[in-house]
Structure formats: C-alpha cells, structure tokens
Amino acid sequence: MSWESWVVETISRALAFGTPLLLATVGEIYAERSGVLNLGVEGMMLMGALTGFAVSMGSGNPWFGILVAGLVGGAFSLIHAFATITLRANQVVSGLALTMLGTGLSGVIGRAYEGFPLWSKLARIDVPVLSKIPVLGPAVFENQSPMTYIAIGVAILGWFVLFKTRIGISIRAVGEDPATADSLGISVSRVRYLCVMVGGVLAGVAGAYWSVAYRTAWSGGMTAGLGWIVIALTIFAFWNPLYGLVGAFFFAAMRVLSFRLQNWLPPELLKAMPYLLAILVLIVVSRGTLQKRMGAPSALALPYTRGED
Amino acid sequence: MRMPSWIQVERRSSISPWTVFAISISAIVLALLLAGLFFQLFGVSPIRAYGDIIRGALGSKLGITETIRRMIPLLVIGVGLTVAFRALFWNIGAEGQLLVGTVAAAGVALFSGIPEVLMIPAMFIAGFAAGALWGIGPAYLKVKLGINDVITTLLLNYVAIALVEWLVYGPWKGPTQRGFAYTDRFSAAASLPVIAGTRIHWPTLAIGVFAAIVLFVLVKRTRVGFEIRVVGENPDAAKYSGISQTKITLFAMMISGGLAGVAGVGEVAGIHHMLLSPEQISLGYGYTAIIVAWLARRNPLAAILTSFLFGVIMRGGDVIKVSLGLPFELVDVFNGIILFMLIGSELFIRYRVRFGARREVA
Numbered sequence: 300m301s302w303e304s305w306v307v308e309t310i311s312r313a314l315a316f317g318t319p320l321l322l323a324t325v326g327e328i329y330a331e332r333s334g335v336l337n338l339g340v341e342g343m344m345l346m347g348a349l350t351g352f353a354v355s356m357g358s359g360n361p362w363f364g365i366l367v368a369g370l371v372g373g374a375f376s377l378i379h380a381f382a383t384i385t386l387r388a389n390q391v392v393s394g395l396a397l398t399m400l401g402t403g404l405s406g407v408i409g410r411a412y413e414g415f416p417l418w419s420k421l422a423r424i425d426v427p428v429l430s431k432i433p434v435l436g437p438a439v440f441e442n443q444s445p446m447t448y449i450a451i452g453v454a455i456l457g458w459f460v461l462f463k464t465r466i467g468i469s470i471r472a473v474g475e476d477p478a479t480a481d482s483l484g485i486s487v488s489r490v491r492y493l494c495v496m497v498g499g500v501l502a503g504v505a506g507a508y509w510s511v512a513y514r515t516a517w518s519g520g521m522t523a524g525l526g527w528i529v530i531a532l533t534i535f536a537f538w539n540p541l542y543g544l545v546g547a548f549f550f551a552a553m554r555v556l557s558f559r560l561q562n563w564l565p566p567e568l569l570k571a572m573p574y575l576l577a578i579l580v581l582i583v584v585s586r587g588t589l590q591k592r593m594g595a596p597s598a599l600a601l602p603y604t605r606g607e608d
Numbered sequence: 609m610r611m612p613s614w615i616q617v618e619r620r621s622s623i624s625p626w627t628v629f630a631i632s633i634s635a636i637v638l639a640l641l642l643a644g645l646f647f648q649l650f651g652v653s654p655i656r657a658y659g660d661i662i663r664g665a666l667g668s669k670l671g672i673t674e675t676i677r678r679m680i681p682l683l684v685i686g687v688g689l690t691v692a693f694r695a696l697f698w699n700i701g702a703e704g705q706l707l708v709g710t711v712a713a714a715g716v717a718l719f720s721g722i723p724e725v726l727m728i729p730a731m732f733i734a735g736f737a738a739g740a741l742w743g744i745g746p747a748y749l750k751v752k753l754g755i756n757d758v759i760t761t762l763l764l765n766y767v768a769i770a771l772v773e774w775l776v777y778g779p780w781k782g783p784t785q786r787g788f789a790y791t792d793r794f795s796a797a798a799s800l801p802v803i804a805g806t807r808i809h810w811p812t813l814a815i816g817v818f819a820a821i822v823l824f825v826l827v828k829r830t831r832v833g834f835e836i837r838v839v840g841e842n843p844d845a846a847k848y849s850g851i852s853q854t855k856i857t858l859f860a861m862m863i864s865g866g867l868a869g870v871a872g873v874g875e876v877a878g879i880h881h882m883l884l885s886p887e888q889i890s891l892g893y894g895y896t897a898i899i900v901a902w903l904a905r906r907n908p909l910a911a912i913l914t915s916f917l918f919g920v921i922m923r924g925g926d927v928i929k930v931s932l933g934l935p936f937e938l939v940d941v942f943n944g945i946i947l948f949m950l951i952g953s954e955l956f957i958r959y960r961v962r963f964g965a966r967r968e969v970a
Contacts, residue, residue, distance in 0.1 A: 338758060342944075378948065387958075388951035391698055391758060392902060396947035399895065403940025407650075410935050519937060524766045531759050565778055571770035574763040578749075581760065585753035 303434060309555050310438040314447050315513065317551030319344070319505035321450045323529040324536060324543040325457045326501030332461060332538055333494035334474040334598040338394025339379050341526025342401020343499050344506035347372045349405040351507025352517040353412055361421040365446070365507040372503015373496045375401060380495040384488050387602035398526065406519035413518055421446065421512040444512045446504075453501065457540035470494055474596030477603040487603050502526070524574060531577040535584055538595060550576065617959050628957055632903065635953035636917075639946040646941060652932055664927030665920040673806035674926070677879070679919030680809065681706065681871040681893040683816035686900030686911040688867030691823055693906045695860035696840035697747060701761025702868040703894025704768030705739035707886055709872025711772060712738035714780070714791055714883035717798035717876075724797035728811070731798060731873050739869020740862040742768065747861035751854045765894070769886045776883055791883040800878035809878025815870060816915075823863070823908040836860055868894060891922065891936070899947050918943075 323340055330337045337343075347368040355364030379397045382388040426440035426448075461467040472480040473490045481487050509525070510517050532550060536543035550573075557572040644654030665675045685702045692699040699705075712734035716722065722730045746760035775791070782792035800809040827833035838846045839856045846853055875889055876882065883889075900918050904910035925939035955961070 382948060382952055386952050386955045388954060392898075392947065392951050395700065395895075395898065396944050396951065398944075399940050399947065400944025403937045403942070403944055406937030407935050407941060524763070527759060527762050527766075530756075531763070534756065534759075565774055567770050567774035567777060570773070571767045574766040574770075577763050578760055581755045582749065582753060585749075585755050 307438040312555045313548055313552035316554055317548040318447045318450045319508045321454055321547035322505040323502045324532045324547055325454050325540045326498035327529055327533045328538050328540055328543055329494040330498035331599055332474045332596055333470050333491045334596055335383055335491050335495050336390045336600040337379055337498055339397025340502050340529045342398035343372045343375050343502035344522045344526045345405040346375050346401045347503030347506025348510040349409045349517055352510040355419050355511050359419045361419055361511045364511050365504055368507035369500040369504040373500040376495050376499025380492045384491045390600045409517055409519055417515040420515040446508045446512055454540045454544040474598055477598050481605055528577045531581055535580045617961050620960050631953050631956050635949040639949040643942050643945050657928055660927055660931045661924035665923040673808055675919045675923040677807045678922040679915045680813050680874055682897050682900050682918050683915035684871040685868045685897035686915050687820045687823055687908045688864035689897055689901035690906045690908045690911055692860050692864035693901055694840050695836045695857055697857055697860055698758045699761050699864050700758050701764050702897055704765035705742045705865040705868035706872040706890055706894050707768040707772050708738040708742045709735035709869025710876045710883055710889055713873040713876050717794040727797045731877055732870055735869040735873035736866040740866035743861040743865020744858055747857050751857050772886045776885055789885055794881045799881050809874055812874030812878055820908045820912050896943055899943055903950055
C-alpha cells in the first residue's frame with residue numbers, strides 16, 4: 300500500500316470510529332461539569348443503539364431513528380438524574396445501575412431485532428468540492444458519515460456554550476461550587492438535570508450511530524465497553540469539549556493503527572487494545588494536580604443540599 | 609433540596625439495624641413490583657412469572673441446589689467486595705478478576721504436573737494470586753497516580769475476556785475437544801468434589817462462608833479493619849493519624865481480587881472442568897456481586913444472605929427462560945431495578961422523612 304493511501308485510510312477510519320466516542324464524551328463532559336458523574340453511558344448508548352435501529356427499520360428513515368434514539372437516551376438518563384440529584388443517591392452506584400438496566404432492557408427488548416440487516420441505514424456522503432482536495436479530501440471529506448461532521452459541530456458548539464456563554468458559566472459554577480451558585484440564584488438541581496439530559500441525548504445519538512451508520516445491525520451488548528472508554532476520554536479531555544475532539548479522534552486513530560498489528564497479534568488480543576489504550580491514556584494524564592488545574596470539577600460526584608456540609 | 613411543604617426531611621443521628629433491614633426489604637419488594645410491571649408489558653402475568661421463579665428456585669431439591677450453585681460465586685466475590693467497598697475502593701472489576709482466576713486454575717490443572725494431592729490447593733492459591741494481582745494493579749494506579757478506580761477495574765474486565773478467548777481459541781485449545789473452543793478436560797484430581805447428585809462444589813461454598821466469618825471479625829474487631837474503615841470514610845483523618853492509605857487499599861484489593869479469583873477457580877474446577885469461552889463461564893457474577901455487597905450494607909456476614917437472594921434471582925432467570933421463553937438478560941433488568949431501589953432507599957436511612965406538615969411521630 301502506498302504511503303498516501305495508508306494515511307488516508309487511517310484518518311478516514313479513525314474519524315468513523317471516533318464519531319460516537321466524541322458525541323458521548325461531549326455529553327459526559329456536560330454532566331460532569333455540572334457535578335454529576337454518570338457511569339451509565341454504556342447503558343444509555345445501548346438503549347440508543349436499539350432505539351435507533353428499531354425506529355430506522357420501522358420508519359425507513361435513519362435520521363428519524365437517530366432523533367428518537369437521542370430522546371430515549373435523554374429520558375433514560377433522567378433515572379440517574381432523579382436518583383442522584385433529587386434522592387442524593389451515590390453517583391457511582393446509580394450510574395452502574397443505569398448501565399445494568401440499559402444493558403438488560405435493550406438485550407431483552409432487542410431480541411426481536413437480532414440478526415436482521417438494516418436496509419435503511421445512514422448512507423455515507425462525499426462533501427462536494429472539498430473531497431477533491433488531494434490527500435485531505437479522501438481522508439476527511441470522502442465516503443464519510445454525515446454524523447461525523449455533526450459530532451465535530453456538537454463538540455465546537457459544546458465548547459462555545461460551556462466557555463463563552465452565561466449558561467456555560469452557570470454550569471461550571473454549579474460543578475465547582477454549588478453553594479455559591481445557589482446563593483447567586485442559579486437553580487443547582489435544574490442545571491444538573493439539564494446537563495445529565497444533554498449527556499443522555501448525546502449518548503443515545505452515539506449509540507444510534509453505532510447501530511444505524513457504523514455496524515448497521517443490532518446485537519445485545521454491541522457497544523462492548525465503548526461507554527466506559529467515553530468515561531476515560533472525559534478525563535483525558537480535561538472536561539473540555541475541544542480537547543475531547545482531539546482526544547476522541549486520537550484514541551480512534553490509535554485503535555485503527557493497532558489493527559496494523561494483526562500480522563503479529565491474534566484477533567482476540569487485538570480486541571483488548573482499546574481498553575489497554577484507554578488505561579494508558581489515563582496514566583499519561585494522571586497527575587492529580589494537573590487534572591485539578593485543567594478542569595476537574597471540584598464538586599464532581601457530590602450531592603448538593605442547601606445548608607448542609 | 610427543595611421538597612413540597614407536606615414532606616419533612618431531617619438528618620438521622622442514629623438508626624437501628626432493624627430499621628435498615630425493614631427499609632432494605634421494602635426496597636426489594638418495590639423493585640419486584642416494578643419488575644412485575646415489566647413482565648406485564650411483555651405480556652406475561654407477573655404472578656405467573658414470580659410463581660415460576662419461586663417454584664423453580666426454591667420449590668424442589670433441584671431448584672434449591674441450583675440456586676446454591678449460582679449463589680457460590682456471588683458469595684465468594686460479594687464477601688470480598690464488602691472489604692473493597694469499605695475502603696471506598698470501587699472494584700467493578702470482579703468479573704475480570706474471576707476470569708483470570710479461571711485462567712490460573714486451568715493453567716495449573718493442565719500444565720503444572722503438580723502431585724495429585726496438592727492439585728486443588730495449588731489451583732485455589734494460583735486463582736487467588738491471579739485475581740489479587742489483577743485487582744492490585746488498579747489499586748496501585750489509584751493510590752500512586754490518582755487514576756479513577758471504577759474505570760480501570762472495569763476496562764480490565766474486557767482485557768480479561770480477550771485473554772480467555774485467546775487462550776481457548778488459540779494456544780490452550782484442547783486437541784481432544786473436536787474443534788470446540790475448550791481446553792482439554794481437567795483430570796479428576798483437578799476437579800472439586802460436589803455434594804452427591806448436585807452441582808454444589810462444597811469446598812468453594814465453605815471458603816465463601818469461612819471468608820465471610822473471618823472478614824466480619826477482621827473489619828469489626830481488628831486494627832486493620834478499623835484502618836480500612838477510616839481510609840474509606842475519612843481519608844484525611846487516615847493521613848493525619850499515620851494510616852497508610854496505600855497499604856490499606858492494596859490490602860483490601862488483594863482480598864477482593866483474590867476472592868474473585870477463587871470464585872473463578874470454583875466455577876472451572878467445580879462446574880465446567882475445563883476453561884471455555886468467558887460468557888459460558890460467567891453470567892455476570894462479578895457485576896451482580898456488586899449488588900450483593902451493597903445490599904449487605906458492606907457487612908461480610910450479611911453477604912451470605914444477600915448472595916442467596918441473588919442466587920434465587922439468577923436461578924429465576926434460568927427458570928423463566930425455559931418456562932416462559934423470556935431471555936436471561938431479564939436478570940440484568942431485575943438487578944438494575946433492585947440496585948436503583950436500594951440506593952434510592954438510602955435517603956430513608958440517612959434522613960427521616962415524614963409526610964404531613966409538622967407532625968410529631970412517636
């Protein structure tokens with residue numbers, strides 16, 4: 300394979316694999332920035348993947364499937380929001396419960412959809428004009444899912460809202476110092492509910508991308524740990540959607556490159572690569588002080604009650 | 609938190625174990641009612657479903673012994689998790705620790721050539737060591753580099769799955785297994801004894817009960833147990849009183865990971881007598897055991913009771929799969945709902961909630 304086509308193929312496939320990671324990571328960044336750790340990403344993605352698949356199949360319209368998947372993801376995340384924000388339940392355990400519930404529900408309901416090919420899948424596109432640019436064109440703008448560009452747009456918009464608008468200031472204030480935010484008249488629980496829902500919607504869309512655009516099939520547990528990699532990427536991105544953009548595609552590129560090892564490594568061991576990579580990534584950014592300075596929300600995973608603690 | 613005026617919430621200063629018990633039972637009953645709704649949506653009468661589950665899990669000798677068979681790994685893992693959770697180490701990696709335990713056991717059984725009398729002890733020791741190492745890695749990363757324990761323990765589950773798959777499809781695939789992805793069968797000396805006519809491999813059960821008692825004494829009556837509690841409840845106080853968080857966390861994870869590894873040894877040496885694909889070895893024991901430990905309120909002795917309850921639920925999954933044609937994943941739905949009800953119920957343990965405006969309650 301020529302040097303050029305090697306680079307083009309690596310970048311192109313990294314963009315495709317990184318798309319759901321990026322969408323869900325931006326969502327988790329919002330939840331965590333507001334102070335709510337949501338370990339239910341895997342469950343929400345699976346609910347989104349099943350919904351996206353089933354609705355696309357039933358309606359014949361993949362966009363409609365992705366939309367409904369986002370709504371289902373958002374609604375599903377409300378369970379976590381209610382448990383942790385209103386009932387002040389432990390966020391780690393509630394997130395785990397959400398993942399169990401999502402895995403179970405999608406597995407049970409999804410039985411009827413296993414093994415069917417999806418005819419109404421989300422087609423890939425060539426971006427006019429831009430796809431004609433040498434190297435960059437075929438790598439980024441040719442035969443790519445439109446969801447990839449949407450994900451990039453979501454990340455940039457997510458960064459803008461979080462760091463350049465009043466809403467963003469409120470979100471970060473609630474995650475840093477809820478008592479002060481409360482005294483300034485910001486409704487801590489409303490902000491947290493909304494941010495958890497943003498996370499749910501984006502995880503649902505990410506899951507739908509997986510079943511409607513990437514795999515174009517449904518099987519129980521098909522996201523196979525992507526949701527946990529998202530949690531790792533959120534830390535890797537220092538809770539900043541723009542770094543999330545870099546992180547998700549960098550991670551995806553590493554994943555794609557690891558496939559080049561297939562001449563030396565058996566496929567089963569190759570399967571372990573993304574998880575080992577994610578741990579490696581966490582080790583690289585592990586300086587606790589660095590994380591603090593770079594954006595770890597101070598009130599992450601702490602419930603807030605007015606006048607307590 | 610803003611509450612409607614007809615609800616009064618105040619912090620409890622103390623709570624009796626009986627109240628905790630009553631609240632926990634109510635949470636489970638509520639979860640079963642909710643899950644019943646789910647059965648109804650599936651077009652199955654909840655009464656019929658629960659009837660089948662109770663008859664199938666508790667109504668016959670076969671049912672009870674199969675329930676105990678499911679309970680064994682949940683007990684052994686759950687007991688260990690109570691210790692990790694007490695040190696506030698979120699070990700979500702018991703599934704992977706169980707799997708590396710099975711790998712170690714299979715390695716010893718198939719390739720070590722250890723004398724027959726020592727075979728079983730050697731397998732248990734190897735399984736404990738493998739699980740402990742798999743668990744100590746994330747513990748080390750947490751105390752030394754501040755890396756989130758939930759993520760590392762969880763990601764390692766997928767690595768362990770890949771490891772087992774590679775072994776059974778690749779280098780350890782048994783020449784005598786006619787192309788199946790199994791290792792060769794273990795010899796009789798590498799198989800655990802069972803209670804006649806059942807699949808209860810009693811040595812593993814005995815280890816679980818013994819570990820529950822020992823760890824109960826450890827956490828309640830010894831210096832180490834006290835230090836584990838301090839590290840978990842108040843890390844700052846631990847630092848100032850000279851307790852080594854590193855040592856305590858590594859110790860807690862050695863116990864927790866090691867016991868998960870032992871559970872893995874029990875499954876391959878007591879049930880399957882070979883190493884096979886991960887989803888055939890474990891039906892998510894490592895995840896379900898998290899609820900076992902949580903429902904036991906991190907009390908090792910109580911884990912005996914809660915692991916039995918989840919044994920009933922897992923056996924129930926087997927039963928309704930056959931009798932009602934419902935998929936086994938229903939067990940995950942059950943588990944998720946129960947876990948939500950449990951953590952929701954903790955509000956009532958930490959706070960006294962009264963309904964009606966300003967009423968004195970006896």
